[in-house]
Amino acid sequence: MHLVDSHCHLDNYEDLPAILANARAAGVHKLLAIGIGDGPATMHHALDLAHAHPEIFATAGIHPQEAHQATPEVLAKLTTLAQDPRCIAIGEIGLDYYHLDNPDIPTQQAAFVAQLKIAEAAGKPITIHCRTSELATPQAKAKYGSADAWEDLLHLIRQYWTPTELPGIMHCFSGNEDQAARSLAAGFYLSFAGNVTYPKSTTIQTVAATAPSDRILIETDAPFLAPIPLRGQTNEPAYVAHTARFVAELRGISPEALAGLTSANFGTLFPTTLSV
């Protein structure tokens, strides 16, 4: 098996060499380490890892939860990181109307648009975090009102990203079939995480079963969202093999075939990773 973990957070493992050895043993040959750090001050850590380990590639970006920190200085730092050949995407960026303590909507949208412009200037794809307030607490729902993160996100993408003709990834895709169709139409890949294996995720499972085979990816979002049968444990890149098996079964193909096509899609999206 030849697997790629298209989205993981590697900053905080106590024994990263062991985590990478586990990944290799599970057939995970490439990892995309997300460079949001514990906030913009450490968003370069993933890139440091990418320089230290040939199988790791990195992103850099300001998560919507940190949008209030998107100062001119931080955006300048991101512009510099984006030049690095081992930084293959900008992210995770987007909108999060789920958590009550997130920055307000205008602040989130301004940080998102500023980063779309940095990605465009660097000519690099983006990886998107989008979370609606559908299942949020009543207080969070009251804060974000009738605003819908998916509607706002797709609107901003149409306005600022589609004209660039650059691709992107909907990370941990957790939307509905309509949002999937509109993401695909906008040139995005859908990346499925461990939550696709959870029994209540029937809509995500439908999307994972039916999305075009040349536009799907798999990821762990480690250390979060461990797939069944490891749900509740600390997730790690090796566990993407479980998600691969699950999605393969949904699609009626072998795990090897699913691993092959998602790895090929990653290479199409990020041609510079193919030489590794």
Ligand SMILES: [Zn+2]
């Ligand atoms: Zn993430």
